[in-house]
Amino acid sequence: MAKSKNPSYANINARAVLYAVLIIVAAYYLLPLILMIVTSFRSMDEIRMGQLIEWPKTFSFDAWSMAWSEVQIGAREERGLRPYFINSILMVIPSVAISTILGALNGYVLSFWKFRGSELFFAALLIGCFLPFQAILLPQSQLLGWLGLSGSLVGLILTHVVYGVSFTTLFFRNYYVNLPHELVKAAKLDGAGFWVIFFRIILPLSAPILVVTVIWQFTQIWNDFLFGVVFSDPSSQPVTVGLNNMVNSSTGEKQYNVDMAGAIIAALPTIVVYVVAGKYFVRGLTAGSVKG
Amino acid sequence: MAELKIDNVYKSFGEEHILKGISLDVTDGEFIILVGPSGCGKSTLLNCIAGLEDVTTGDILLGDTNVTYEAPKDRDIAMVFQSYALYPNMNVRKNIAFGLEIRKMPKAEIAEEVARVAKLLQIEPLLDRKPSQLSGGQRQRVAMGRALARRPKIYLFDEPLSNLDAKLRVEMRTEMKKLHQRLGTTIVYVTHDQIEAMTLADRIAVMKGGIVQQFGTPQEVYDDPANMFVAGFMGSPSMNFLRCEVTKQEKDYAVQIESQGTIFQLPVDPKQADLSSYVGKTVVLGIRPEQITHVMPHLVAEQYITQVPVKIEVTEPTGADTLILARINDQECECRVHPQEAGKVGESMELLFNMSKAVFFDEQTEARL
Ligand SMILES: Nc1ncnc2c1ncn2[C@@H]1O[C@H](COP(=O)(O)OP(=O)(O)OP(=O)(O)O)[C@@H](O)[C@H]1O
Ligand SMILES: [Mg+2]
Numbered sequence: 001m002a003k004s005k006n007p008s009y010a011n012i013n014a015r016a017v018l019y020a021v022l023i024i025v026a027a028y029y030l031l032p033l034i035l036m037i038v039t040s041f042r043s044m045d046e047i048r049m050g051q052l053i054e055w056p057k058t059f060s061f062d063a064w065s066m067a068w069s070e071v072q073i074g075a076r077e078e079r080g081l082r083p084y085f086i087n088s089i090l091m092v093i094p095s096v097a098i099s100t101i102l103g104a105l106n107g108y109v110l111s112f113w114k115f116r117g118s119e120l121f122f123a124a125l126l127i128g129c130f131l132p133f134q135a136i137l138l139p140q141s142q143l144l145g146w147l148g149l150s151g152s153l154v155g156l157i158l159t160h161v162v163y164g165v166s167f168t169t170l171f172f173r174n175y176y177v178n179l180p181h182e183l184v185k186a187a188k189l190d191g192a193g194f195w196v197i198f199f200r201i202i203l204p205l206s207a208p209i210l211v212v213t214v215i216w217q218f219t220q221i222w223n224d225f226l227f228g229v230v231f232s233d234p235s236s237q238p239v240t241v242g243l244n245n246m247v248n249s250s251t252g253e254k255q256y257n258v259d260m261a262g263a264i265i266a267a268l269p270t271i272v273v274y275v276v277a278g279k280y281f282v283r284g285l286t287a288g289s290v291k292g
Numbered sequence: 293m294a295e296l297k298i299d300n301v302y303k304s305f306g307e308e309h310i311l312k313g314i315s316l317d318v319t320d321g322e323f324i325i326l327v328g329p330s331g332c333g334k335s336t337l338l339n340c341i342a343g344l345e346d347v348t349t350g351d352i353l354l355g356d357t358n359v360t361y362e363a364p365k366d367r368d369i370a371m372v373f374q375s376y377a378l379y380p381n382m383n384v385r386k387n388i389a390f391g392l393e394i395r396k397m398p399k400a401e402i403a404e405e406v407a408r409v410a411k412l413l414q415i416e417p418l419l420d421r422k423p424s425q426l427s428g429g430q431r432q433r434v435a436m437g438r439a440l441a442r443r444p445k446i447y448l449f450d451e452p453l454s455n456l457d458a459k460l461r462v463e464m465r466t467e468m469k470k471l472h473q474r475l476g477t478t479i480v481y482v483t484h485d486q487i488e489a490m491t492l493a494d495r496i497a498v499m500k501g502g503i504v505q506q507f508g509t510p511q512e513v514y515d516d517p518a519n520m521f522v523a524g525f526m527g528s529p530s531m532n533f534l535r536c537e538v539t540k541q542e543k544d545y546a547v548q549i550e551s552q553g554t555i556f557q558l559p560v561d562p563k564q565a566d567l568s569s570y571v572g573k574t575v576v577l578g579i580r581p582e583q584i585t586h587v588m589p590h591l592v593a594e595q596y597i598t599q600v601p602v603k604i605e606v607t608e609p610t611g612a613d614t615l616i617l618a619r620i621n622d623q624e625c626e627c628r629v630h631p632q633e634a635g636k637v638g639e640s641m642e643l644l645f646n647m648s649k650a651v652f653f654d655e656q657t658e659a660r661l
Contacts, residue, residue, distance in 0.1 A: 180375060180377060182376075183377050183380075185371075185373065185377065186373060187390075188344065189344070189370060190390050190391030190438075201379055201381070204381035205380060205381055
């Protein structure tokens with residue numbers, strides 16, 4: 001108190017420094033995105049004439065429609081990123097839904113319906129979280145071959161579900177062990193069985209962890225490139241692979257504006273998910289640590 | 293409604309042995325109170341009865357059926373949990389109705405039942421609130437309501453009134469008793485409250501370390517404790533334990549006490565204990581504070597009453613009585629006197645020791661003599 005005569009000024013200074021740092025950091029992360037957006041609205045002529053980094057003189061959506069539905073990618077008949085984007089959606093929705101549901105059920109069983117060896121089962125499942133993608137490529141392609149699912153969307157979905165269940169189970173299990181066990185005991189005495197307890201008692205309490213899991217799985221699966229490139233054929237490739245093929249098509253001159261637009265298109269769904277549900281994501285991540 | 297037979301039940305969590313051979317025969321419609329120090333396995337026993345924990349060995353019979361391996365929902369038992377265990381996502385009304393819905397009771401009857409229970413427990417204004425919007429005592433009443441809405445074979449209550457304020461607790465205690473008289477359902481009830489135990493119970497089971505120390509009517513447990521633990525556990529303020537030597541009198545025996553340098557012989561009622569083999573040895577005299585009172589002239593001449601002057605070390609007025617801490621045989625001894633008769637700290641005071649209800653314990657085994 002004695003040292004700083006006017007504490008409010010000290011506060012303002014501290015705030016100013018804090019905000020300055022935050023703005024710099026935010027700018028550092030935002031600049032590439034801004035550059036991408038700006039470039040995507042410039043025409044190729046303009047880019048060729050001037051600098052790579054420059055404010056657009058004319059504003060056009062040409063690059064976007066090129067990337068979306070006109071650019072020739074590989075030797076495909078259909079043009080643009082659109083078919084890849086649709087593949088991604090067809091892949092991500094069932095993958096996220098199935099892996100999340102399985103994770104919730106696993107977590108529920110591992111927390112409230114323990115059986116002999118359930119701890120071991122959980123430990124074994126956790127190993128899945130530490131397996132690098134690369135480690136399962138060969139056995140998984142072998143397996144998909146046996147199942148007759150090589151190169152199909154279903155095979156890709158299966159791969160994502162299996163790989164994701166370790167994580168989703170971990171999330172739900174760690175959330176559920178913090179719920180009071182008496183809830184399930186009371187419900188059992190009230191006459192409720194396995195499914196009734198799950199749907200009427202446990203699931204309604206799972207909103208925070210559901211959001212976390214869905215966001216996590218959505219970003220993981222949407223952004224995945226490795227599984228997408230290994231386990232698909234041209235008809236089932238996801239947008240990440242499509243983008244890669246588009247950018248790396250070596251015919252003609254590099255179309256920076258189209259590449260940028262394509263990259264934004266490929267990233268758009270995850271950005272939207274974060275903006276819409278990010279608040280719940282942070283809340284859900286910390287939910288387990290606070291009692292009540 | 294059913295009788296409950298717990299037959300030599302053991303329960304271990306891994307290497308931790310919690311229940312070590314519990315056997316209780318509860319007759320149909322009895323109100324049983326379980327008491328015992330924290331961690332002695334009361335809640336665990338209730339969980340075993342309800343089927344929420346598997347017993348390690350032993351049997352649990354409900355009526356004529358052995359339910360040891362039946363699922364909780366098939367046992368038809370309602371329980372109030374120590375931690376309430378209200379469903380956080382449902383409002384009070386739904387919480388109470390849940391069990392009835394699951395058991396497919398018609399909607400109109402459910403509404404009727406919820407209203408009846410809400411009235412009984414004075415929670416009508418709370419019916420549309422979520423559990424998180426309730427105080428501890430209100431939650432406890434909702435938890436009670438959830439159990440009372442059903443008509444199970446047996447009710448299990450795990451400290452159902454512990455969070456209520458004193459007035460409501462007394463009211464609810466009376467309600468519990470009325471409820472039991474009306475329904476006649478068998479009840480097993482855990483409490484830490486001495487008065488609750490004495491007033492509600494048909495029989496009390498005193499537990500310690502996973503073993504039933506004594507199972508008897510409140511009066512039996514109070515007057516005729518099986519061992520020193522039961523004697524000390526039941527009753528508040530608790531029984532005085534004084535180590536003293538047994539002496540032989542003309543035809544009976546006595547225990548010898550010393551107060552303020554003078555020796556007194558307190559005669560032992562032969563109905564209470566046979567101390568013939570303990571002459572010259574030390575036993576533990578158990579005497580309740582209310583057996584040591586101020587001098588009442590009409591009692592002085594009674595056979596088992598002895599007048600002893602003691603030095604007052606502490607006085608504790610409770611309103612109805614004043615508790616006096618005296619020093620006997622160099623051990624502390626609590627006595628219960630009329631507030632107006634109580635002397636001041638440091639003074640000497642004449643007290644009457646009534647030995648007609650005194651009990652005696654072996655110094656080593658703490659068993660009753
Ligand atoms: N699931 C469990 N795993 C291991 N130990 C347990 C488990 N549940 C209870 N215990 C132990 O069993 C003992 C008895 O617990 P219990 O809850 O039955 O005590 P209690 O008599 O109800 O005590 P309180 O009066 O404090 O409620 C305690 O020592 C407790 O730590
Ligand atoms: Mg308990």
